Amino acid sequence: MNKISIYTFTIFAFITSNCKSQTNKPSIMTDRQAIVAGKFYPSNKKELNNLLESLFNKAIPKKTNDVIAIISPHAGYIYSGEIAASAFNQIDTDKNYETIFIIGASHVAYFNGASIYNKGNFITPLGEVEVDTALANKIIKDIPLFGLNSSYHIEDHCIEVQLPFLQYKMKTKFKIIPIIIGTDAEDICKKLANTLAPYFNNKNLFVFSTDFSHYPNYKDAVLIDKITCDAILSNSANSLINIVKSNETNKISNLATSICGYNAILTMLYITEKLKNITIEPIYYKNSGDYSHDSSRVVGYWAISVVEMNDSPKININNEVPEFQLSEKDKKDLLKIARTTLESFINKGITPKLNDGLYSNTLKEQCGAFVTLKINGNLRGCIGRFMPNKPLYQIVQEMTIAAATQDYRFEKVTSKELNSITIEISVLSPLLEIKSINEIIMGKHGIYIKKGGKSGTFLPQVADETGWTKEEFLGHCAEDKAGIGWYGWKTAEIFIYTAIIINE
Numbered sequence: 001m002n003k004i005s006i007y008t009f010t011i012f013a014f015i016t017s018n019c020k021s022q023t024n025k026p027s028i029m030t031d032r033q034a035i036v037a038g039k040f041y042p043s044n045k046k047e048l049n050n051l052l053e054s055l056f057n058k059a060i061p062k063k064t065n066d067v068i069a070i071i072s073p074h075a076g077y078i079y080s081g082e083i084a085a086s087a088f089n090q091i092d093t094d095k096n097y098e099t100i101f102i103i104g105a106s107h108v109a110y111f112n113g114a115s116i117y118n119k120g121n122f123i124t125p126l127g128e129v130e131v132d133t134a135l136a137n138k139i140i141k142d143i144p145l146f147g148l149n150s151s152y153h154i155e156d157h158c159i160e161v162q163l164p165f166l167q168y169k170m171k172t173k174f175k176i177i178p179i180i181i182g183t184d185a186e187d188i189c190k191k192l193a194n195t196l197a198p199y200f201n202n203k204n205l206f207v208f209s210t211d212f213s214h215y216p217n218y219k220d221a222v223l224i225d226k227i228t229c230d231a232i233l234s235n236s237a238n239s240l241i242n243i244v245k246s247n248e249t250n251k252i253s254n255l256a257t258s259i260c261g262y263n264a265i266l267t268m269l270y271i272t273e274k275l276k277n278i279t280i281e282p283i284y285y286k287n288s289g290d291y292s293h294d295s296s297r298v299v300g301y302w303a304i305s306v307v308e309m310n311d312s313p314k315i316n317i318n319n320e321v322p323e324f325q326l327s328e329k330d331k332k333d334l335l336k337i338a339r340t341t342l343e344s345f346i347n348k349g350i351t352p353k354l355n356d357g358l359y360s361n362t363l364k365e366q367c368g369a370f371v372t373l374k375i376n377g378n379l380r381g382c383i384g385r386f387m388p389n390k391p392l393y394q395i396v397q398e399m400t401i402a403a404a405t406q407d408y409r410f411e412k413v414t415s416k417e418l419n420s421i422t423i424e425i426s427v428l429s430p431l432l433e434i435k436s437i438n439e440i441i442m443g444k445h446g447i448y449i450k451k452g453g454k455s456g457t458f459l460p461q462v463a464d465e466t467g468w469t470k471e472e473f474l475g476h477c478a479e480d481k482a483g484i485g486w487y488g489w490k491t492a493e494i495f496i497y498t499a500i501i502i503n504e
Contacts, residue, residue, distance in 0.1 A: 031120040031128070036157045040076045041164060045125045051077060052085070052168040057349075059085035060284045060303070060406055065389070067091055068278070069206035069268065069306035071232070074104065074161040074261075079288045080211065080301040086284040087303035088165040096172050097205045099132050101196065103179045103268075104158030104209035105261040111182035113145040114192055117153040122160065122178065126167040132175035139177070143195045145188065152180055158209040158261065166207075181263040186241070189263055193270035200271050202308055208268050210261025212300035215254040218289040225285060225300035228258050229408065232304060233280050234483030235453055237269040254297060268306075277309050278453045282408035309453075326427060330360055331502045337393055338371060338400045338423045339504070345401050347415050352397075359393050367392040368428035370459060370499075371399040373413065375420045381407040384426065386448065386457070396425055425502040426459050431495035439496065442470055446499055449474070449482045451492035456481025460499050 037043040042051055059082055072087035073080035106115075118136035122129040140147035153159065159178040166174065181192065200206060212225040224247055231243040240262075247258040259265060272278055283303035289295040326334075337354065344352045356364060369392060370384025381403035385395055400423070404413040413421065431448055434440065440447060442463040449456050458477045462468075468476065478488040 029120050032117055032122045032153055032160075034122075034124050034160060035155060036160060037125050040157060040161055041081075043125055048125050048164060049168065051081070052164060055081040055085040056089065056169070058082050059089050061401075062089050063281065063283065063402060063406065064090070064305070064307050065092070066202065066308040067305045068200065068202055068204070068308050069208065069272075071208045071210060071265065071268075071302060071304035072162060072165070073211045073301035073303075074158045074209045075211055075288070075299060075301065077161075079291050079299070080286075083284050083286055083301040083303045084162070084165055087305065088169050090283060090303075090305045091169070091205060093169050093171050095205075097174055098203045099135055099177055099199070100166065100174050100205045100207060101177045101179065101199065102159050102162050102207045102209060103181065103264045104156070105263050106152055106180045106182040107156050107158060107260075109152055109182060111148050111152065112185065113148045113183065113188060114179050114181045115148045115150055115152045116140055116146050117150050117159075117178045117180075119150050122163055122176070124160065124163050124167065126164055129163050129167065130173075130175045132177055135175075136177055139195065143191070145191060146179070146195065148182065152182065153178060156180055162207050162209055181267065184263045184266075186237075186266070189267045190270050193267045196267070197271045197274070200275075206268070206306070208261065208264050210259055210264055212259050212302055213287075214256040214260060214299050215297045216252055217254070218287065218295035218298050220252055220255070221287045221289070221298045221300045224252065224255065224258055225287065225302060226408070229282055229285070229302050229304065230483075232265060232269065233282060235269065235273050235278070235280055236483065237266055237273055239483070240266060240269055272306060272453065276453050279307050279309055279455065281305050281307055283406065285408050326362060326500055326502075327360065330363055331500075333359055333363060334393065334396050334425050334427075335423060335502060335504055337397050338425060341397045341400045342373075342404055342413070342421070342423065343418055346404060346413055346418060351401065354393060354397060356391070356393070359391075363393040364391040366390065367395070369395050369399060370426040370428070371396060371403045372424040372426065372459075373403050374422050374424065375417065380417070380421060381410050381413065383407055384428075386428065386431070392427065422504050424504075426461070426499040427502070429498045431497050433493060433495050437470060437474065437494065440470060440473075442473065444498060445496040447474065447477055448495040448497065449477050449484070449489050449492045450495070451482065451484050451488060454482045454484050456483070461501060 042048040067090045070087040072084045116136045118133050121131050213221045227243055231239040244258045283305055285302050287298040287300040289298040340352055344350050368386045372382040373380040383399055383402040446460040447458055456477050463473055474489040475486045478484050479486045
């Protein structure tokens with residue numbers, strides 16, 4: 001049994017025997033009562049609502065549409081609530097989901113399969129959450145692996161902690177399928193994934209409940225959690241398996257587990273790695289040391305989204321990359337939008353309202369853009385969008401906030417840094433698919449590599465900044481950005497584009 005399985009026994013060892021004692025009791029319909037209200041979050045309805053309001057106000061706002069799954073932490077709200085709220089901010093709160101699947105790892109027992117709670121509804125201080133018992137019973141009937149003792153849910157918190165976020169955020173009525181997985185066995189996770197795969201679509205929402213590293217020091221946690229997150233972003237189950245094993249063999253001090261919901265996320269990846277139309281995006285990272293100020297033993301938390309890519313990037317069907325033109329006024333307007341937005345959002349948490357009457361028709365076109373922040377020439381944040389559904393001036397505003405607050409490689413920009421930050425905006429042309437890498441002109445063309453559901457890009461200026469050869473440019477993009485290996489570009493689709501670079 002590996003560290004992850006051992007962790008399920010140790011962290012809540014005092015309740016394991018209590019849970020097992022219910023195994024042989026007769027099955028009766030009974031609602032699952034809240035067990036961590038007053039511990040992980042307030043038991044008083046008003047206090048809980050007030051806390052949730054505060055958490056959502058501080059959380060990362062919605063980054064993209066068409067989110068079909070999120071990864072959210074399940075610790076006490078004072079530690080992980082802001083990260084969880086950032087995850088739930090990504091969902092469509094107006095949508096009438098057929099079912100919301102909430103999936104976590106058992107913290108109270110090890111068992112060879114999964115357990116769906118189908119004996120009643122879930123109760124929290126915010127009210128009752130309905131379980132889709134008809135669908136639950138169908139899944140259990142079709143696949144007995146899901147029908148293991150429902151009493152495993154009674155003392156486990158990983159499902160319950162997610163519910164108040166849904167109750168507070170959702171504007172429509174919803175039903176849930178609560179699933180706890182009790183094994184790390186890869187063959188079992190694959191079988192569970194095969195059963196859940198038909199439901200993994202835009203009609204439903206999946207919430208995967210997990211924290212990341214447990215109990216290393218702050219510095220080690222940041223490194224471990226980034227490596228584990230990168231494995232998930234690669235959309236490869238084997239990548240996650242290998243990283244978790246590597247973390248164990250490295251014998252990092254006090255590390256009990258790299259990711260406590262390992263089997264839930266492994267099951268997710270067994271589903272998503274077969275899909276060509278999804279991408280996995282990092283939203284926000286913190287660990288308990290950021291809130292408790294105890295850096296000696298921390299727990300890591302990630303908010304991550306799985307996005308269905310319904311639209312392909314805008315492709316240029318002509319056999320050349322068009323030159324996109326911006327006037328000097330356009331360039332000044334975009335830089336002013338970025339600077340004003342950066343200062344307002346960082347200092348006050350306010351996104352300035354933009355008056356489209358002040359901007360040219362060119363800035364009102366739907367066009368991709370990246371915003372890069374630097375301090376003394378060193379990267380401080382960079383995020384962009386290829387598939388805009390909004391005017392260019394709005395994309396620049398959104399990407400400015402994202403580069404300052406959502407680039408998982410860096411902490412949020414602080415007020416003290418604003419005077420040192422310089423802004424660079426890259427406005428992108430439509431993409432052109434190429435048949436030969438000989439068509440790439442280094443320093444002029446950016447590249448976008450796509451293979452299956454994985455993709456990555458380098459802006460044109462990366463070639464000049466690094467001094468890489470063309471093969472290194474492609475290799476780093478394939479391995480570091482797309483996660484398809486150094487030579488993955490050789491069997492991938494490759495697109496080129498140009499960019500108008502605007503600097504302060």
